[in-house]
Amino acid sequence: MNPDVVIIGAGPAGSVAAAMLAGAGFSVEVLERAHFPRFSIGESLLPQAMEWLAEADLLRDVVEAGFQHKNGAMFRHGDREESFDFRMKSSDGWGTTYQVRRDKFDDLLAKGAVRKGAKVSFGQTVIAMRPDPVAPSLTVRDEEGNEREITARFVLDASGFGRVLARLLDLESPAGFPDRMSIFTHVEDNIPPQAYDRNKILITVNPRNSEIWYWMIPLADGLCSMGVVGKPEHLAPYGSTREEQLASLVAESGLMGELLVNARRVRDVGEISGYAARVSSLTGPGYALLGNAGEFLDPVFSSGVTIALKSASLATHALVRQLKGETPDWDKEFAQPLARGVETFRAYVSGWYDGSLQKIIFSQPADANQIKKMITSVLAGYAWDEANPFVREPGKYLKMVEELCG
Template sequence: MSKLTASQASSHTPETVEVAIIGAGPAGAIAASLLQRQGKSVRVLEKQHFPRFSIGESLLPCCMQFLEEAGMLEAVNGAGFQFKNGAAFRRDGQTTQFNFTDKFTPGPGTTFQVQRAGFDKLLADTAQSQGVEIRYGETVEQIDLDGTPTLTVRNEQGQSYRLEAQYVLDASGFGRVLPKLLGLERPSNLSPRMAIFTHIEDKIDAVDFDRNKILISVHPQQKDIWYWLIPFSNGRCSLGVVAEPQLLAHLEGSLEEKLLAIVKEDPELKALLANASLVQECGTLQGYSVNVTQLATDKFALLGNAGEFLDPVFSSGVTIAMQSASMAVKCVLKQLDGQAVDWQAEYAAPLMQGVDTFRTYVQAWYDGSFQEVIFHPDPNPKIKQMICSILAGYAWDTNNPFVSESSRRLNTVVEICRQSQAEAAEAS
């Protein structure tokens, strides 16, 4: 077949599908599966080939209900991923744990920590086994929203074709295909930060280290620098550090040397990883907090990171991706059925309820106020359960006061913690 340019492709009769999905990651795979299960014709266009590396390796229990909804839970449960039941936070020798089964919101309380290359491929393969068409190595180069949405797609052989879809879902993650093509990108209200990360053979022999939890460590001098340590089932861990770029400016050398140097600045983490060795080249991600001017119309919707990415600190990325997929599909099905959909009221606003809840806690983490709550020596059990629900991913449960009034409730708890600490200091 001869190579077609985009303009030449436009002269040929377009292929058709009910829903086109850009990206085969968790959001795309879940959305495709849910649509396929309802008898809709779907095509997933994925630029890369799986498996491929990605961060976002510590799932939240809320994800499990979406995997079940998509018929993928059995495959995930049987894949041998590292069991996860909570999160541990460490600062200045103090460790606080959140047990995700001890939470306010009903629903799963455990999940997994996963190497995303294998996890994402498993979800995509499961979707394919259900009948979903996934085309790897295909790049969306143009979109025409005049009339029926029409994508111009190019494959790796340089051949282009047009694909008409009654609706388009963008699950392209950090690729952010439609925001770039349609000029929807806008800056985040979060400060720009960078992450340096790798995988290690951890060789951790500390008897008190819990592999069933993600460990988040706070830098001993800079409270807005933090480290993640995510154990996997194969004796390895994902290791990363997150900070504003200027706070890492004193580090010299390669990414590996910078990461190892900043790890050594935390004595506890240094001791924990004393026998560790790197098994993967270090990567970096900068300026990852992004937003858009519009999440959805009657022709397209943005899922997960394609719409907004906050910060990796509470592992919310995959949860938001899956939540957005589930919510968007319900609206798509309604629209394909000929019913009117108010995409702002029925998709964008409800999705942002949970995103903004996570945002409250991300902002409070970096200004230090949420750290005061996390490390308070005598937490109120009921309040801890409500906060634990959010950390477990249930940021859309408006029955939880810390969701429905996230800023006000959190600020109140911060003041209570400060007053309690002040009284304890006076008493001593």
């Protein structure tokens, strides 16, 4: 029997969408190429994401998992330091969240979707897609090479960096950002208990090149995710291997290097390059693209999971209406509202790399307290709060504050 909905990918967007749709009474099959649990980068959630986990009835799964709490972010550049407490924001809503091991986080969300009634099939690769407004179909190959056809009433692509439908349907579009790469690993950090507030991620700017930055994300059980982001040509002089580059860069990072002086690596150094991506359209006949399958900006503000869950929520609401015989306007109900938040994050990512946002973060403009609360709201993921002028017209207000900073 064919399912009502097929979802490609069992990451956060796919599992949340599956849980919502199954909870609404529809049959759902999720096709995942990997086997869970599996490693993934992107461990730092934003508080706004908690709303959509609750909407999918998956919040309790996350709360009871024992992840590291998160209430903000610390930014460092040389001796300059600025802390953002997400509870001190202008928007209503959650002010805390978690820093998660994605292997465990993604696995528990997938299991939560199964608990809600969805079917999750692992080791499945989608090799062809035939769009159709009523009965889209997929060709799927398993790990033994067997192929099958699946026809559904709708397909959601939540394949993340795999970007399945973008590739199969030639939807790729210029991202608008220069190529950057990240080099990363997990360590047993051995940070002394009083040396750093583990409830906050640490974002550090390289002292010699402000386009290079580092992350340090304390996790539960004494682990830590650490990495560096920059243009390949900026990272290459630091060593002939990724391990050498990461070690050399961390050595000149200041506080981060001091905190991790006794760290012990517990997984190989990995890399992702050319990750910025977007598509010509998020929807088509019988399908829609969620999260990173449609667009990914940059890891600097940890927006990836938040955008993914927002897209899952918007798409599910529209799709439930369609499956019940109504005619949703996918552009107005899904693509446009999703884009508003994405464009807010885009303005902040652009401001980070052109230096204007770094200038604001490490300065004290006039009326700094209220301005900081509004910027904190965006950093906490409230990029769809139109009451916030830094969401409504982010470019304009960031430029204004930059000028106030001299």
